[in-house]
Amino acid sequence: MITGADIINLxxxxxxxxxxxxxxxxxxxxxxxxxxxxxxxxxxxxxxSFAATVVxxxxxxPLLALLVGTIVGSLSGLLHGVISAYLNGDQIxxxxxxxxxxxxxxxxxxxxxxxxxxxxxxxxxxxxxxVPVAGTTLYIPPLAIAAFIVAVLxxxxxxxxxxxxxxxxxxxxxxxxxxxxxxVRRTRLYATxxxxxxxxxxxxxxxxxxxxxxxxxxxxxxxxxxxxNVAFSNWNPxxxxxxxxxxxxxxxxxxxxxxxxxxxxxxxxxxQIYLFNTIPYIATLVIVAFIMKRVRMPRAxxxxxxxx
Amino acid sequence: MPSKDGFFQKLxxxxxxxxxxxxxAALEVFLSAAIGFLAGALALLVLGYDPLKVYEVLFSWxxxxxxxxxxxxxxxxxxxxxxxxxxxxxxxxxxxxxxLYVGALLGLLVAYYIHNAPLAxxxxxxxxxxxxxxxxxxxxYRGINEVITAIMVNWIMYWLLAYLVTGPFNNxxxxxxxxxxxxxxxxxxxxxxxxNIAGSFILAVIGALVIYYIVFYTxxxxxxxxxxxxxxxxxxAGFSPEKAILTSMLIGGAAAGFGGALLVLGxxxxxxxxxxxxxxxxxxxxxxxxxxxxxxxxxxxxxxxFSGLLIGGQYVELFLNAPPNLSDFLIGVIxxxxxxxxxxxxxxxxIKRRRMAK
Numbered sequence: 001m002i003t004g005a006d007i008i009n010l011x012x013x014x015x016x017x018x019x020x021x022x023x024x025x026x027x028x029x030x031x032x033x034x035x036x037x038x039x040x041x042x043x044x045x046x047x048x049s050f051a052a053t054v055v056x057x058x059x060x061x062p063l064l065a066l067l068v069g070t071i072v073g074s075l076s077g078l079l080h081g082v083i084s085a086y087l088n089g090d091q092i093x094x095x096x097x098x099x100x101x102x103x104x105x106x107x108x109x110x111x112x113x114x115x116x117x118x119x120x121x122x123x124x125x126x127x128x129x130x131v132p133v134a135g136t137t138l139y140i141p142p143l144a145i146a147a148f149i150v151a152v153l154x155x156x157x158x159x160x161x162x163x164x165x166x167x168x169x170x171x172x173x174x175x176x177x178x179x180x181x182x183x184v185r186r187t188r189l190y191a192t193x194x195x196x197x198x199x200x201x202x203x204x205x206x207x208x209x210x211x212x213x214x215x216x217x218x219x220x221x222x223x224x225x226x227x228x229n230v231a232f233s234n235w236n237p238x239x240x241x242x243x244x245x246x247x248x249x250x251x252x253x254x255x256x257x258x259x260x261x262x263x264x265x266x267x268x269x270x271x272q273i274y275l276f277n278t279i280p281y282i283a284t285l286v287i288v289a290f291i292m293k294r295v296r297m298p299r300a301x302x303x304x305x306x307x308x
Numbered sequence: 309m310p311s312k313d314g315f316f317q318k319l320x321x322x323x324x325x326x327x328x329x330x331x332x333a334a335l336e337v338f339l340s341a342a343i344g345f346l347a348g349a350l351a352l353l354v355l356g357y358d359p360l361k362v363y364e365v366l367f368s369w370x371x372x373x374x375x376x377x378x379x380x381x382x383x384x385x386x387x388x389x390x391x392x393x394x395x396x397x398x399x400x401x402x403x404x405x406x407x408l409y410v411g412a413l414l415g416l417l418v419a420y421y422i423h424n425a426p427l428a429x430x431x432x433x434x435x436x437x438x439x440x441x442x443x444x445x446x447x448x449y450r451g452i453n454e455v456i457t458a459i460m461v462n463w464i465m466y467w468l469l470a471y472l473v474t475g476p477f478n479n480x481x482x483x484x485x486x487x488x489x490x491x492x493x494x495x496x497x498x499x500x501x502x503x504n505i506a507g508s509f510i511l512a513v514i515g516a517l518v519i520y521y522i523v524f525y526t527x528x529x530x531x532x533x534x535x536x537x538x539x540x541x542x543x544x545a546g547f548s549p550e551k552a553i554l555t556s557m558l559i560g561g562a563a564a565g566f567g568g569a570l571l572v573l574g575x576x577x578x579x580x581x582x583x584x585x586x587x588x589x590x591x592x593x594x595x596x597x598x599x600x601x602x603x604x605x606x607x608x609x610x611x612x613x614f615s616g617l618l619i620g621g622q623y624v625e626l627f628l629n630a631p632p633n634l635s636d637f638l639i640g641v642i643x644x645x646x647x648x649x650x651x652x653x654x655x656x657x658x659i660k661r662r663r664m665a666k
Contacts, residue, residue, distance in 0.1 A: 039455060083648055092400055092455070093647035096594055101640025104633045105351065111631035112355040224459035231453060271475030277467040281460040288457075289450055304650070 001264060004134035010252050012139040016128075016210055018248030020045065020202030022147040024226035025233065025240040026154045027198030031077075033158055033235060034191030035171035035184075035300040036084045039095030040076065041199050042223030043102030048073045048203030050106035053214040054113070056123035062208040063126065066201070069208070073200010074193055076102070081192030085185045088304035099223075107216060120214040123207065143205050148241060150198065155237040167191055171298035174305040184305050199223075221281065228284050235297065243287075250283035333601050336652055340599070340645035347641045348634060357630045365627050366634075370620025375497070375504030379575055381615035382512045383408065385608055386567025387593025389519055390440070390560040392602035394454075396523065397556035398536040398549070403443050403458030404564040405590025406465035410435040411568025412579060412586050413469055416486060417477065419493035419573060428493060429511075429569045436565015437558050439465075444557035448550045454557075462590070466583065474581045486579040495574035508574025513608060515566055519559065520604040532556050564590065592618070595639040598646045614639065 024041050031038050052069030056062050080098065083089035110120060129140040158164040167187060169177035174184045206222075207214050225247050233239035258269055258276045349359035371377060390404035411432035418428035443461065446452045473486035495507040523529035535542040535552035542549045568586070572578070576585045596614050600607035621635040 083644070087648045088650040089648040091647075093598065094644050096402065097640050097643030097645075097647060099640070100591065100595065100636050101644060104636030104638070104640050107633035108351065108355065108631040108637055111633065112357075117632075221459055221463045224456055227453070228456045228460070231456065271471050271478075274467045274471040274474065278464045281463040285457065285460045285464075288452055289446055 002260075005136040006256070006260065008134050008136050008138050010249070010256055012137075013252030013255060014245060014248040015144045016139060016141055016248075017251045018244045019141055019143050019147050019210075020206055020222055021226050021229060021247050022151060022241060022244035023143075023202035023205075024199040024223060025229040025244060026147070026151045026237050027195035027202075028226060028230045029195075029233070029235050029237055029240060030154060030158065030167065030198075031192050031195030032230060032301055033171045033298055034167045034188045035174060035298055035303065035305065036081065036188050036192050037091050037095070037302045038077070038080050038084075038192060038195060039092055039227065040080060040098035040102070040223075041226050042219050042221070043095075043099035044073050044076045044196055044199040045203040045206065045219035045223050046099075046106050047076060047102040048200035049206040049218050050110070050120075050214050052204035053120050053123055053207045054109070056208045057121060060124060062124050065123070065208045066126070066204045069204025070197055070201045073203060074197040076200065077193035077196025078189075080196065081189035084192060084304070085188035088306055091302050091304075103216075106214070110214065110216075118216055122213045125212045126209045128209075141205075141209060143201075143209060147244075151237040151241050158237070168298070170305075171300055174300050178305075188305070199226075225280065225284050228288050231297075232288055246287065247280065247284060251280040254279035332649075332653070335656075336646065336649050337599055337601070339652055340642050343645040344638045344642035348638045351637060352630070352634070355631075357628065362624050362628060362630050362634070365624050366617065366620035368620075369623035369627075370616035370618075373619075375506065377612060377616055377619065378509040379497075379506040380619060381608075381611040382506060382509045382574065383567040383571040383589050384593055384596055384611040384615055385512045385516055386563045386570065387590045388596035388600060388607045388611055389516060389593075389604055390436075390564035390567070390590070390597075391594045392560075392597035392600065392604070392607060393519065393523060393532070393563065394440075394444075394553070394556040394560045395597065395602050396536045397532040397552045398539065399444065399447065399454050399553050399556060401440065401443070401458060401557060401560045402455055402594060403439065403461055403590070404560070404593045405588075406458070406462040407436040407439045407561045407564030408568040408571070408590050409465045409469045409586055410439050411565030412572045413472065413568070414565070415569030415572045416489060416579060419489040420477075420487045423490050423492045425493045425495060425573055428489075428573060429566065432565045432569030433562045434565070436568065437562035440557040440559075440561020440564070441554065443561075444554045448553055466587075469579070469586070470581070470583055473579045473583070478581070479578065482578075484581050486581075488578045489573055493573060494577060495570070497574075506574055508570040511574075512567070512570055515563065516604040516608055519563065522559070523604070528555060564593075592639060595643045598643055 028038060028041060048069040051072040052065040055068045056065035076098065080094060083094045084091045110116060114120060129142055131138040131140065158168060166182050169180065169182060170184045170187045178184050206218055229240055229243040229247060232243045254276050258273055262269055352359040352362055387404040387408055390407055391401050394401040414435040415428040415432035418431045419425065439461065443454050443457045446457050447454045477486050479485050479487050497504050497506050523532065531542065531547045532552045532555060534545065535547060535549035539549040542552065571586070579585055592614060596607060596610045600610035617635050617638060621632045624630045624634065625632040
């Protein structure tokens, strides 16, 4: 029934779908450690994946597209960072607004450029590493390896270096941080930009390294799954790797399972396909609700730093 | 009589303080809308559309048919309340989307099988309230951020609803939609002075007024508001902020469920298989709740304003071939602009200081 090839295929899909979640999770951990919560990850995925698609379509250069998508992520972080760190804005409201803004903007431009309401034309994608095993091919996205390294580096930086300590101080006790000579507002801005940059890279990957096309449901809640993963990992980038693999697996399962069941039972699913789409969200909810231990978030998370 | 004098003085001072609050709120709302439309104009210009023409169509066609405008604002009033009441208690309910789905589905099924509108509405309210409570329970007892739960539940309900209206409750005669609400369970539209006023809109206004009363004139509402402003003070006063969260989400979910029933019984009468009749109403409600300053009466007006934008957006597409998603963009920018009241206060005090320096 389940063959070795199936397992390899599941592993491929897990690795492929894990990448944007891991990049965004590690980015958001850095942002949140500084005391800023960015709930607009979903919007960053949408806007950066769209920007990457546009660049890939008009230049035919997916690597340039990846770069531009990443920069669009950085710019989104700049906006959220200024609102959160300098304008003392409500971070949750700003993030929710950004999600709607990003969706509206991407779809407006898509209609203007291609007169299409649902999806963009297809674009060229970057190559995966192919490893032949068990009579099939294991696909490894090079960015998956990069994302693992980024997670390890982020863990080392946040916990073992002076500058990492400064970031954490801003999220734990901004007033003491300031008295130690740390510029809290600037640190928070930089941490927000860094987090959004990683998320932007993940978004660009969605279209120019994986799917090869922008669709209006491209991010499909992945930004929020990444936020759930941040809580699941207890703000630890190494545990975020495990979380991303688990979430990636369930998202792979939601595609694999209906195909396999149809093949085994010789049936054709129609409406039932929709039910399988719920798997990653149910899994996220169950994991976060029941397996998650008592987590401890940065103490000043989400609170504007208002100087007296 | 010095004591009476003192009382009047106090009253006057209180009113003056409040007037300043209202003035500030009005200014923030006005500024945010202005920023939204300016950003929208800029985006339209870059994309090669004439913003003046687009806005002309948007405003002249969005608000001409009053009856249609009120009908379309009905579910939005309720999803906005679904966001705002929990917001007053310090919870961020972005699950109005799925709470409305559940209300629409239960309302539809009860109406279809039992042919009874009041029962359909009750079922929808209970369904929405249950879903709201579920999110609140996870927040209170497992410490899970309500935003994460709500988004996961939104997607689960989205696909579940898609399955149910395409599969078991599909209309065999019209496969692109669900089974219909029978005539006997539909909420009628009344013609009052030449204007068609939807019965569902009247029910939504009554609902908003009831919730307004609960929030601002009962002890339950008072506890919710105190807990939202300062959980620590609420605890000190002997109130339970946790209970306030549960109550507010129960009310919020009930409102969204009610909105779903009003939509199905009073307007669309069935759910299409692409879910376009229900999708997005909850998310739009967030912006409306913020624009209405989390006040149910302010929300009625904000919902009418936003639904005019949405209706106008369709005419913009029809007449000028401009993208209909302009409304998402505008709502997004307005919400972002509403997140920085501190910045506006800062600008105002800066202007005042400059004026004094001169």
